[in-house]
Amino acid sequence: MIEVAGLTVSYRNNKVLDDVHLVIQKGERCALVGRNGAGKSTLIHSLLNLLPAASGTVYIDGIDHRRHEWKKKVAYLPEKFQLYPQLTGEENVRFFASLHGAVDEERIEDVLHTVRLWEARHMKSKQYSKGMLQRLGLAIMLYYDADLLILDEPTSGLDPLGRADVLAILRSLPNKTVLLSSHHIDEVRQLCTHVAYLENGKITKYRVEDFELSTLMEGE
């Protein structure tokens, strides 16, 4: 589903990603793990062609990421998003749904029920708690019904109940390829089949059962 080869991304003469190779197969749930500033968000942005790469190739479902045909197959939730604060939850979903084609009102209702925001659909999203906002973002992702879900720290800043809610929603999605960045090893173990560990601009991929927390601690 994702093939990255020789990806190098520099920022002010500093190589954030250095000749990165990564393959994520269809149906895999891969966590992107690494220290703060290791380049997790940079890698995600490069995959999505939001950042220009110095060299390397990225293919999403066999399509070069510089083309736009892959966009229908991907749903992306950035870190610390806020959506449109003056729009209600339902209006936010409807707007993002309209980017995908004709708006399906039944589907909007379905996804809002799934993330338990149907009752709060008429509230402006600025009145939502952090957890509700995160679930609203997930509702938008669910609406797209994309094959590949990319999430940048989806549980960052959430309380334990909020985290549990988000994880439950993500666990309930069968047959999806997922790439998510996370600092929480416990949620990685609950959700993912693989771990891509990013350090010094290089990536090492593990099966989740082979990944040891001590790997992260070695450099402490």
Add this chain to the structure above:
Amino acid sequence: MSYIWKEWLELSRGKAFWLFFLLVVAASLSVLMSAKSLPAEHGLTIFLQMLFDMNAYIVPLLCLFFASFSVMQEKEQRTMVMIVVKSGPPWMFLWKKSAAIQLITMTVLVIWYFVLIIPAKFLFVFHLSYFLSFLLATMVLVFIFNQIGIWLGFACKTKIQLIGANLFAAFFFIYLYDFALLSVLPSVTYDNVHVFSFVYFLQPLHALRFYLETSLGMFSLDYLSRTMKKFFSFSPGVLVALNIAVWGMGALAASMLWSRKGEER
């Protein structure tokens, strides 16, 4: 269409837009009040000229802030990346965002000026062509400064930077440009006045004022000295089109370059 609908909901539910509108309404009404004692025959031309002069100070600043903060919010709220990842390339987002901002600001102002012209119609002899010239001049002003604001919104990384850039842009067009021209004025002669004229009218406020004054019949191009005749040799319509191309389209092109760069870190 969904962009326009979304933009309208976002703006109309926020206080900033209505403060923007209230300021224009209050300033316009004060101009109407001060113009009501003018003679009916020529009152409309003077009223429209005064209204445009008031707009020349308020509208650029309001459009710069309004458009640039709208783009900055898209960046800060991370909605821009969500849109760009899901729909087309960044320039398509920019195009739709520009269209939405332009359409909303222009529509609201046009509606207001149509309301304002009703009492003016009872006070002065009405000429539709004068009113349409005024509307055109104001809409070009709105277009250019909205587009510059959108560019600044993409170019700046923080709100504080953006406030500084907006104030500088307004200061540049309202004062700095004229100060620079004043400094070269002593060396303007008959031989080089054409170049000076071109640079002078490359300022949208000058070009639009010239267009409006000639359209309203307030500025006669007869009985001018040779140098002044050469200075005013460009057609007002051409000058307005030139300003739209240089500032409006230039800012749009610059935004397209920045729209991608703006997402980097």
